[in-house]
Amino acid sequence: xxMMMGEHFGWGKVAAEGWRKGPWTAEEDRLLMEYVRxxxxxxxxxxxxxxxxxxxxxSCRLRWVNYLxxxxxxxxxxxxxxxxxxxLHARWGNRWSTIARSLPGRTDNExxxxxxxHFKKKAKVxxxxxxxxxxxxxxKHQYHQQQQQQQQYWELLRQQQHRELLRQQQQLNRQPxxxxxxxxxxxxxxxxxxxxxxxxxxxxxxxHDQPGSLLLSLPEAISMEDHQLWDGLLWNFEDFHTNLTPNxxxxxxNVHNLVAPFC
DNA sequence: AAGTTCCTCAACCGCAACGAA
DNA sequence: CTTCGTTGCGGTTGAGGAACT
Numbered sequence: 093x094x095m096m097m098g099e100h101f102g103w104g105k106v107a108a109e110g111w112r113k114g115p116w117t118a119e120e121d122r123l124l125m126e127y128v129r130x131x132x133x134x135x136x137x138x139x140x141x142x143x144x145x146x147x148x149x150x151s152c153r154l155r156w157v158n159y160l161x162x163x164x165x166x167x168x169x170x171x172x173x174x175x176x177x178x179x180l181h182a183r184w185g186n187r188w189s190t191i192a193r194s195l196p197g198r199t200d201n202e203x204x205x206x207x208x209x210h211f212k213k214k215a216k217v218x219x220x221x222x223x224x225x226x227x228x229x230x231x232k233h234q235y236h237q238q239q240q241q242q243q244q245y246w247e248l249l250r251q252q253q254h255r256e257l258l259r260q261q262q263q264l265n266r267q268p269x270x271x272x273x274x275x276x277x278x279x280x281x282x283x284x285x286x287x288x289x290x291x292x293x294x295x296x297x298x299x300h301d302q303p304g305s306l307l308l309s310l311p312e313a314i315s316m317e318d319h320q321l322w323d324g325l326l327w328n329f330e331d332f333h334t335n336l337t338p339n340x341x342x343x344x345x346n347v348h349n350l351v352a353p354f355c
Numbered sequence: 356a357a358g359t360t361c362c363t364c365a366a367c368c369g370c371a372a373c374g375a376a
Numbered sequence: 377c378t379t380c381g382t383t384g385c386g387g388t389t390g391a392g393g394a395a396c397t
Contacts, residue, residue: 115365115391137382153383154366189385200385205364 112146116155120145124152125160158199165197169206177203178211 116124127143133156136149145152169177173195180191188200188207195203 113367134383149382150368150384151366157384158365186386201365204386209363 110146111140111148111151113151116147116159120147121155121160124155127152128156128160158201163197164199169198169202173198174206174210177207181207181211 112120123143123145124139124147127139127145131138131142136153139145139149139152140147143152147155176194177191180194184190186204188204192198192200192203
């Protein structure tokens, strides 16, 4: 059936090498998921033989990474995520995979697509500085919504981490022979990269002991007028900073250690 | 209602980096 | 050191649906 559809749209045909191309069928997805469940990620070129898929390794990897991975987050990019994307893109440019690492559950492809459709367009629009009062109101409104969504976001992250932890443990119980990273049994924690990447994207010289110094170290290119656009980015920096006690999960040493690789 | 344009996103391609032989 | 296979990344394409005229 899929072949028929493929032929109709010019997709799904079999390449010269014998590989199928075009949209994936439910059956192909099932086979790929089964393959990963049994063999784990990697060795994509052996998928064809071992899973009975007529897809090349590249195609399988892409399908898994962008669509089938269980930890993927579905749904719209939140304003919080959007601000992270904005900030990280300002720092790293089109390094989508790097940006994606700071957004748990989002893929580089997703972020890349989002950027192209939203910010490229937005850049054109906001180039005209004459902003209508209506737009200002909307942005303010959006900011308040963002504050609420941010709280929900952290809660979701916690839950997601917790689910992942349970899943890994279940997997371990099923396959005791498989090698696996030691699992921390303590309270599930939010991915630290999520926070540290944002912090590191500012001036690495900033004084983490000075509340507010993060804000002051914003790129000079950003005018105060544009700061509203960065509202989402500056979420809770005060709170975040306050929590950087030596005993907390986000101890200063931790932050510095984690920040270093990115600077 | 029909035609056209715009938007979104899955998937492909080419290239570069990396590691093993 | 070189070659070759594999993997990951970023850019691009195109189908399909939504929005607009």
